[in-house]
Amino acid sequence: MTDHPTSNNPPVSRRYHLRHVTTYDYADAVALAHHDLCLQLRDLPYQDVKNASVRVEPTPDMTAERQDGFGNIHHFVAIESNHDALNVVAEATIDVRDREVPMPLNTPAWEQVRALVSGDGFPDTLEPLECSLASPGVSIVSEVTDYARKSFAPGRPILEAVQDFNHRIFTDFKYEPGATAVTTPVDTAFKARAGVCQDFAQIAIAGLRGLGLAARYVSGYIRTTNATQSVADPESSDDEGKAKAKTELTTTLPINETELRGADASHAWFAIWCGPEIDWVDLDPTNDLIVGTDHVVIGWGRDYLDISPVKGVILGGGKQELSVAVDLVPDDAA
Structure with a gap:
């Protein structure tokens, strides 16, 4: 069998800066929203997570954090006032080391x-x-x-x-x-x-x-590159796939x-x-x-x-448009 690459032989360690922005724009006001966010990166033997945050706008009326049976971190948020947009921003600095395989x-x-x-x-x-x-x-x-x-x-x-x-x-x-x-x-x-x-x-x-x-x-x-893409996904049952998904990537590919x-x-x-x-x-x-x-x-x-990164239920809202922008930038591309 031909040998296949291991991550294209990248460096044995690397620091990244992550910014993941998810935005919903609603045609009508949303009166009540409950969301389950799974966007918190895990600390692992080969991955150290620093300065991690998950921010939600408008400010939730209630928040809770839980760990599921696999050890993943979920944030539950409830917004109980009218809003016509939802913005979720996940950010972190991550040190990644090559794994022993x-x-x-x-x-x-x-x-x-x-x-x-x-x-x-x-x-x-x-x-x-x-x-x-x-x-x-x-x-x-x-x-x-x-x-x-x-x-x-x-x-x-x-x-x-x-x-x-x-x-x-x-x-x-x-x-x-x-x-x-x-x-x-x-x-x-x-x-x-x-x-x-x-x-x-x-x-x-x-x-x-x-x-x-x-x-x-x-x-x-995965390490991002220059690209822009729009994906229509009307059949999705989860938040990140509903309506029209627009993804914008702005990171420069390292030499x-x-x-x-x-x-x-x-x-x-x-x-x-x-x-x-x-x-x-x-x-x-x-x-x-x-x-x-x-x-x-x-x-x-x-x-x-x-x-799923974002899922939940809303009351109201009508037609909605989803946009997602992700940058995972290595230090040598910052």
Whole structure:
């Protein structure tokens, strides 16, 4: 198998400045709004988060913070006065270090890992088991399982097999913003052979779970570049996908950096559980990478629905327009 890059061989450590602005403009006044925000980046062994803030305008009448079962931080906000716009700004400074990833050929056979997930040598935590089952946003689809199986020859090391599967998604599927909505089922995106980072991550997850392996959905950001894009997404059921989404990126690409796909808002990829000694390894099928210092993590769950950036309910509002602007700027591009 041809070697595939690890985040295009970026620096082993990097500092980023993040600014993520989400704005809703409503045609009519909103009398009451309850929102669940999952925009707080996590501190991790390879990621230090500093000066993090999530600000909401108008000022909420009530706020609360909670941690979900995966350890992600959510902010609940309630606005109980009339307003015709909502503005959410998430900012942080993040130090990211390269992760320790074993050589793919040195990882255990995928069947051995599957046995650990399914009960022989029950995993130390329930998360791998939970992430091996169908979830609300990721169904087990036989066609996707069969597609994944081509990378999993008997006895093949798990990370080598998953890296090959990741590469095939990158090669066989077209990155096409606007081809899908956040509500598009896995089987629909798979048949279309087109979509965006969310679709590719969930197709990978469905294929791996169909083989009895544990895979989780990871939400975050990827180093941004110069781009502007508008996406119509009228079918979305969550706030970030409703109405008309306009994404504006203004960051200058550093010299000698490779342009990355998916730097249009928040990004998504998947992680595979490789057994208790290795634990989770993150891969990005949108860019054919093992994740490194080009990526910043918000958190993870079973699928997109567990970790939507903004979701909630409003009373009133009428037609709404959503705009999202993300900059993840490395210090050497600031």
